[in-house]
Amino acid sequence: MGLSDPHPSNFVDLNKHSNLQIDSRTLLLGAIFMLLLLISTLSFVYFLYTCIRRSQSATIEARPATSIRPPSVGLDKATINCLPIVQYGSSQLSGSDTCRVGECSICLGVFQDGEKVKVLPLCYHGFHAECVDEWLRSRPSCPLCRACVVRVDSLIQSDLP
Template sequence: MASPQESTQKFRWHYADFDDSRFPNPGRSLFFFVVLISIILLVALLFLYARWACNVEYSPPPAPPHPTISSAPAPPWGLDSTTINCLPIVLYKASVDAGSIMESECCICLGMFGDGDKVKELPGCKHVFHSECVDKWLNTHSSCPLCRASLRADSPV
């Protein structure tokens, strides 16, 4: 056992007395650690910048106003109300007429025709629809809803 005099003796050494030559990388380990942390921090900052740059929305510059060629309004897509009202209205009859079978349902509302229903027959293609259904269709379109044949008088088709 150590004497009391030896245990009270202070341990004295100086940093210059410390020999670090026994370590595998004497004096270089702190430098490599700082370089490694710096590289990791740089890569993380580049990643965050790339993410921010990709999330910025692209807004194109405003387009210059187009000059109007004429002030006349564009022709409507549908037919006018007088043309729609001139279409023939017939009463539906569920029988074979002259060797041809009439359609049994309105392809616009998918409702079945009943005997005595008022249906409109379109000229040219002879397709029939409920009057209310085809009137709504023809206000916005100028063709048959089933075969898309044009109903305009000025149409070449």
Template sequence: MATSQVPPSVTWHFTELDDRLFQIRGRTFFFVAVLFAIILLVTFIFLYARWVCRFHQLTTFPAAVPGGRPPRSPPQQGLNPTAINCLPISLYKAPPAEEDPRATVAAAGECSICLGVFEDGEKVKILPLCRHCYHSECVDRWLRSQSSCPLCRVSLCIDTSNNLQMV
């Protein structure tokens, strides 16, 4: 006869389990509550920041909204080539030795962009009103990226009649 083997019965001893190990005491509950509050606070801050960014994006780029306006192009930094070419070019002539070198700014004798000394007969551009002079190539390169005098920062602008003026 085949004997069936019955596994030994598992007997639970309920007295061996100690419920005190599973109790949540005061300090543990406090730390769990603080951790939950921090997670909740960080979640709300994240959602608020996301809402603010989305709101800012919709006001800055209304083209993202159907029927909105297209975004504006950024303002031009430098002057256009025709305005740069309208600046007067003259040949540099060193002032006589007896003349006061502070009499005119154009008599400085040095380009403040490249710090090169002006030679007699060299082409220089003199900006209107402020009378600062520079090598033609130096000031052209400057004015392509900036719309102000490199030395005194007086803004150059174009009026309605396409004349270059200092503001």
């Protein structure tokens, strides 16, 4: 009833079996298999990359031309210098709707009485001259409401000889 065989049949004795040695042919086949696996994995990753790039470029080309805006170009120095400058708190400002705001929305400084304020002609928003001049050199719109600073038809008429 006892177990007389110390080596059961379900265990492999590595000392008795010499055919478990790896020969050079098996090693070569294993290396070739690993190389093919690596090449196929890299090919699949490259395939996914090109598919994603094509789909992204197709969505960019499918957008209407109106959504692609040209780079923003500001106003020239002559146009910026032509904008009206008024004194804040003067009778010119108090009775009219020339300057709707009591502070410069660019630097957040409050206008003092007698301070010079540059007023944009179409939206009547006022700013410190140095603040809005720097803004208008890079963008042709009001910093507060984004309205055009000058009318397009006035630019077209000024370009005509």
